[in-house]
Amino acid sequence: MSFLLACPNCGPRDVNEFHCQGEVTIRPKASPSRRELSEYLYFRRNVAGVQREWWYHRMGCEAWFLAERDTRTNEVLSTELPE
Amino acid sequence: MKDIFRVRRMWRPRSELKPRYDVVIVGGGTHGLATAYYLAKNHGITNVAVLEKSYIGSGAAGRNTTIIRANYRTPEGAEFYKKSVELYEELGADLDFNLLFSQQGHLTLAHSDRGIITATERAEVNQLLGIDSRVIGRDEIRELCPEMDLSDDVTWPVMAALYHPRGGIIRHDAVVWGYARGVDRRGIEIHPYTEVTGIDRENGRVTGVQTNRGPISCGTVISATAGWSTLVCDLADVPLPITTHILQAFVTEPMKPFLDVIIVSSQMHVYISQTDRGEFLIGAEIEPYTTYRGTSTFPFLEFAARHTLELFPQLERVKVLRQWTGLCDVSPDYSPILGKTEVEGFHVSAGWGTYGFKAAPIVGTTLAELVATGDTPALIQPFELERFYTDTLVSEVAAAAVSH
Numbered sequence: 001m002s003f004l005l006a007c008p009n010c011g012p013r014d015v016n017e018f019h020c021q022g023e024v025t026i027r028p029k030a031s032p033s034r035r036e037l038s039e040y041l042y043f044r045r046n047v048a049g050v051q052r053e054w055w056y057h058r059m060g061c062e063a064w065f066l067a068e069r070d071t072r073t074n075e076v077l078s079t080e081l082p083e
Numbered sequence: 084m085k086d087i088f089r090v091r092r093m094w095r096p097r098s099e100l101k102p103r104y105d106v107v108i109v110g111g112g113t114h115g116l117a118t119a120y121y122l123a124k125n126h127g128i129t130n131v132a133v134l135e136k137s138y139i140g141s142g143a144a145g146r147n148t149t150i151i152r153a154n155y156r157t158p159e160g161a162e163f164y165k166k167s168v169e170l171y172e173e174l175g176a177d178l179d180f181n182l183l184f185s186q187q188g189h190l191t192l193a194h195s196d197r198g199i200i201t202a203t204e205r206a207e208v209n210q211l212l213g214i215d216s217r218v219i220g221r222d223e224i225r226e227l228c229p230e231m232d233l234s235d236d237v238t239w240p241v242m243a244a245l246y247h248p249r250g251g252i253i254r255h256d257a258v259v260w261g262y263a264r265g266v267d268r269r270g271i272e273i274h275p276y277t278e279v280t281g282i283d284r285e286n287g288r289v290t291g292v293q294t295n296r297g298p299i300s301c302g303t304v305i306s307a308t309a310g311w312s313t314l315v316c317d318l319a320d321v322p323l324p325i326t327t328h329i330l331q332a333f334v335t336e337p338m339k340p341f342l343d344v345i346i347v348s349s350q351m352h353v354y355i356s357q358t359d360r361g362e363f364l365i366g367a368e369i370e371p372y373t374t375y376r377g378t379s380t381f382p383f384l385e386f387a388a389r390h391t392l393e394l395f396p397q398l399e400r401v402k403v404l405r406q407w408t409g410l411c412d413v414s415p416d417y418s419p420i421l422g423k424t425e426v427e428g429f430h431v432s433a434g435w436g437t438y439g440f441k442a443a444p445i446v447g448t449t450l451a452e453l454v455a456t457g458d459t460p461a462l463i464q465p466f467e468l469e470r471f472y473t474d475t476l477v478s479e480v481a482a483a484a485v486s487h
Contacts, residue, residue, distance in 0.1 A: 035472050043471065044325065045313075048314055
């Protein structure tokens with residue numbers, strides 16, 4: 001089954017209204033080495049568990065927000081606008 | 084007479100794990116079993132265990148849409164899959180098992196100028212490598228598939244197609260069983276319901292694995308675990324550039340055969356074939372969010388059915404028989420990750436996204452060669468994990484992101 005995601009502006013909506021940008025990654029330091037930059041660009045933790053990730057409400061308020069979701073169950077634990 | 088009714092096992096149940104194997108293969112799907120098979124057949128390495136956390140062929144091996152083809156976009160990819168198709172053509176005889184391989188032809192539809200350009204690019208690359216693949220117009224499409232709606236009065240009229248005559252479908256379970264039987268006959272042990280819980284290392288080298296049935300010592304570990312690759316590679320502290328997504332498919336009730344080519348539309352995110360049983364087998368693209376939850380979704384069924392009806396409106400009243408889901412390990416460039424990692428003796432077959440099944444024989448032969456000789460075969464050098472650190476990606480998005 002699909003699941004619902006609570007947009008911080010619009011409330012609970014169908015997941016198909018949103019674009020998922022994937023897990024939150026840590027930006028590398030200024031002038032990173034090629035390896036550090038590659039790690040940032042391509043490598044992902046891809047956890048089976050609670051993951052903090054970016055979502056975009058493309059068919060709604062067009063806001064970017066953060067969600068905590070359990071990738072094993074698709075249960076969305078919380079959503080919030082970025083600071 | 085009595086012999087006819089004797090229950091024949093395809094492979095033997097094994098009671099105990101041995102304390103040591105030369106090679107441990109994690110994952111009892113097509114890739115793991117093929118690697119074991121060619122280790123024994125081509126290199127005489129038989130002190131091998133295939134460990135599977137569930138039943139044999141329970142993952143992507145039993146959930147794919149069984150399409151075999153070689154018409155990829157990059158020279159690296161096309162050459163690799165060409166070898167795989169050639170091995171599949173010989174596989175039934177090699178395994179002495181009927182795999183019901185039907186090379187009925189594969190059509191990738193183009194619905195736009197951009198689509199025709201992509202198809203032409205693929206045809207050019209394919210032809211240079213000796214792969215039978217060409218762009219055909221609507222007349223020829225109509226001859227190959229008269230049942231498809233080729234009118235202009237639709238959302239996405241068919242303008243041309245990339246035609247790959249040697250593309251086909253095969254019985255995927257038979258591939259698993261045939262390999263498993265071949266592996267077992269050559270003395271390699273298959274251990275279902277054996278989950279790897281740790282990978283032991285010393286000085287950057289693999290020394291063994293921990294399982295839910297006890298420890299094993301070994302010199303080489305191969306992970307062939309598709310959607311679970313990240314979790315297995317985490318055990319060896321090998322980071323991967325992949326995310327896990329679900330891919331879904333469904334079949335309709337069986338019907339009189341009327342479609343004997345495979346139809347793919349990247350534009351409409353759908354691929355369609357009719358199985359030997361008469362069922363229409365329909366798949367689409369991965370869900371855009373990462374997840375390990377293998378539950379089917381209703382929106383997928385809705386979208387895939389709608390797009391199928393654009394091409395085959397006569398299926399309007401046909402009932403859906405069943406729908407299922409598998410986990411896919413998607414890499415950033417839609418090419419696989421094959422071979423060595425930074426841990427010595429730990430090799431991977433990962434990043435297979437939605438196209439792993441069609442590569443099983445060539446993965447098996449090349450990984451077996453890597454284990455036996457210690458050198459990465461030239462055919463899979465472009466697919467090393469290292470490419471993500473050196474930024475030398477092999478972008479197969481044009482031919483693998485949606486189409487099958």
